[in-house]
Amino acid sequence: MSKQKLIKRLKSYYPLERFHAFVTFPCIAIYMMTQNPVEDVLFLLYGLLVCILILIQGQHYWKLKLNRLTNTPVDQEKNLRFFKYSKKVNLFLIILIPVVFTIQLFLNDWKIIPNRIMLYSVLANTFAILEHINYYNRQLMIDNPSDLQYVIRNRKLKMASLAKDLRENEI
Helix, strand or coil: CCHHHHHHHHHHHHHHHHHHHHHHHHHHHHHHHHHCCHHHHHHHHHHHHHHHHHHHHHHHHHHHHHHHHCCCCCCHHHHHHHHHHHHHHHHHHHHCHHHHHHHHHHHCCCCCCCHHHHHHHHHHHHHHHHHHHHHHCECCCCCCHHHHHHHHHHCCCCECHHHHHHHHCCC
16 A cells, blocks of 8 residues: 555544544443443443443544654654553453443443343444454454455454564564
């Protein structure tokens, strides 16, 4: 992909990720809290919170990549520390998912909450796990022809861009 195409792509990527992190997911959380008792949506809210945190990291990463391509200065050491720390925090939050689910069951006297809320809760928590994988391990999102060609040619997913940068210790 050419530098200009990549710049154009990142100029849409990072504001979109930012919008979802600061508008879409918080609005969903607020809506669900106003429509349901907190003890019914605790697991959902936790999944949305983890999604928001990972999306904030993602939008920050895409902004940094855009800055690098447009020759805007970036504090590489500070940002590498941020992403290494964030990866550890994400893993800790993902490990807590079953604990939060158990707490919700306890608050509901060990009864499963209504199906639609449980479905949304599982989806939100699964999405958070997939977003972490997408940023810190393998690129799960195939959104352009070159990504699709790579998967077809190599029969495997690409290493995530952030994962490469962390491995090479360079953003």
